[in-house]
Amino acid sequence: MPILQNRISIVTGASSGLGRAMALRYAMEGATVVVADVIETPLEGGEITSNMIRDAGGRAIFVKTDISSWDAVDGLVEETVRQFGRLDVIVNNAAIYSSTNLLETTPDQWARVIGVNLTGFFYCCKRAAQQFLKQEPLNDIRGRIINISSQHGMVACPGDFPYGVSKGGVVQMTRQIAVDHADDLIICNAIAPGKIITGKPGVANDPEGLDYSRRRTPWPRLGVPDDVAGAALFLASDMASYMTGVNLMVDGGWMAG
Template sequence: MSSPRVAIVTGAGSGFGAGIAQRFAKDGVAVVVADVAEEGGNKVAQDIVAKGGKAIFVKCDVTKREAWENVLAETTAAFGGVNFVINNAGATYASKPVLETTEADFDKVNDVNLKSIFYSVHVMVPALLETRKKGGPAAVVNVASTAGIMGRPGLTWYCASKAAAISVTKNLAIEFGPDQIRFNAICPVFGNTGLKHMFVGQASEEQIIKTIPLGRASEPEDIANSTVFLCSDEASFLTGVALPVDGGRLA
């Protein structure tokens, strides 16, 4: 019997991240719930364990390298290694005209949505290379956004940070393809999470839903199913993909 596969999910204390963590656990993957929010993160980890899964919570500010190093140390101590890294933690600012945005807005979205991936790569890829040497699967999924593919006035710098995340994903897929570490991105449309009020701006939620052919917002389960699929053996020939999970929004 081989040891269970291990997934680190950032921002897993709520929203998409919680859904991803719970979906991995359902498949028997050991999960590291990484989040700055201790209460939410602990609850998600405890719920997984209560249902018979394997999970630990590790407090993590994804904008700090030392936090990533701690997550890796805790993961290795608990589960012996890592197979999957899900860079889900994200941030935005309230939708507004670009000339009203601030340097703080710019720094926030780029630190949380892009610099976090920089640290993730530098800390986690060496561990994933070790996983590959032992014959285990290794994959990274960056949670980007449909806003990284199409324009979204009112959220210019947020969109830019997500477009950068997609570009990074494609470049890493090429660079680490020979090592058999796969990098893919998920691009959710407007979703039912705690951040959804930040994206609305001048439009109503109803108006945004009307732009989605399947007629609803994305749910954590939608993002979780696609993320877990991209880490699965069935997706072993998929790398460098930016997968819209958007109900047809980009069609």
């Protein structure tokens, strides 16, 4: 039996990149996937995520969602439960990147990055937990929260002020939820990716930055989205039923060096 058979999942930011890879892996393992994103078209090109899942015989819907809006997050969970009856796993992945230091960061820029990367995660965690408490446990767990953090939430990256601060907050948010809601049978973990090549355009493909990442990463290749998807699959499964509050590094040994 597929290891996520009959599980209902939400993956935010699932139209592109890491979110897309996690959504596809969940569907391959039997989960119903709600693809939540501000746009449906993949930034790296290719077929729409929910269409790929349905074409392969899986169950998926797309719900347009800006996680920086409580009303949008509330509607996302409501629609998930309306269509599928419950929610078992939420993967909080949607985020925006902004590479500036303290003095270069404008108040509007700060508000936008924190509004998505931290407040948006708070909204998603809270609304998911509210739903978890309404439903009966499945294998002694009411629901699972998986937050995508970053190695930049644990070590400083030059000129990465708003993004790094937001990801550091996600790591602490994960621990706090895990401790506060263990008695509620809610599991909360995080995944901290290292350098992952997603194919999306922009600063992530800067040749100088890629060269530095290759030299800095002990493993002889950089990461790909499926590396993160594998960790997300493990944390969503019954194999990870005594892990909570963990920030799982998927970084090719970067943080160990």
